[in-house]
Amino acid sequence: MQDFCDSRMLIRIVGCNKRRGKEREILKSLLLSAAVLLAAACTAQAQYIEEKFADPKLANWSFHLPHQYGNVGRLVTEKDGGQLVLGNRAYAFLRKEFPGAFTVRFEWQWEDMGGGVAYADHLCILLRATGSVSEKRPFLPEDGIYIVVDAGYGTLNIHKVANGKVERLVDEKRVRLEPDEKKPAIPAGQWHKVEVVGDMTAVTVSVAGQTLKAQFAEKNVKGALFGVSNREAVGPPGPHRSRLRSLEAFVP
Secondary structure (H helix, E strand, C coil), rough: CCCCHHHHHHHHHHHHHHHHHHHHHHHHHHHHHHHHHHHHHHHHHEEEEEECCCCCCCCCEEEEEECCCCCEEEEEEEEEEEEEEEEEECCEEECCCCCCCCCEEEEEEEEEECCCCCCCEEEEEEEEEECCECCCCCCCCCCCEEEEEEECCCEEEEEEECCEEEEEECCECCCCCCCCCCCCCCCCCCEEEEEEECCCEEEEEEEEEEEEEEEEEEHCCCEEEEEECCCCCECCCCCEEEEEEEEECCCC
């Protein structure tokens, strides 16, 4: 028997294999691109939190209530939407950690319980914290960067906390929105915009358009948690309550 090969058939087979090879390369390229896009989307989603406080369980948060009257709640109104409510030195920590650079934005208001300037609420913001809080009055955090906004006197301060000791990092900033000095400098019952931008050695905080920046040594901070709190119950009128809404936290 004599072997033979039709040259025309060979050309057709070779041409077909080349086309299939190109198709496979194109398919592989498309699949690779899709995988890259999916990974990028997942990473972006993991690095961005939009908190509308719509979840009744507040699953994005952990809480610490060192004060005997401390309380945390969730409020939903038709006008203002979902809100996180903090009472009497209640601490709320985002479960997601921010070990590097990050930005957090939210709106804050406090409720006037009738105590005047001296007993207005405080907004307390924690960065680079481990979540450790003292069980003794005034129930301060035990580590991290500690930002305090005094709504009564209109002061903005940035502190470093180490081993329970509080050290001011920079001269305070004045924030006065109320012209009448007999009234709290930052009015109650109004939403005020807050932004915190931080990295491993610096933090910038903006409250109602006023900005304060401080630097610190990386070795002085241990944690990677972001948290918020308010003032402990003191004297008359006693209770203190703050609200947060529309929080965004992301890695730039």
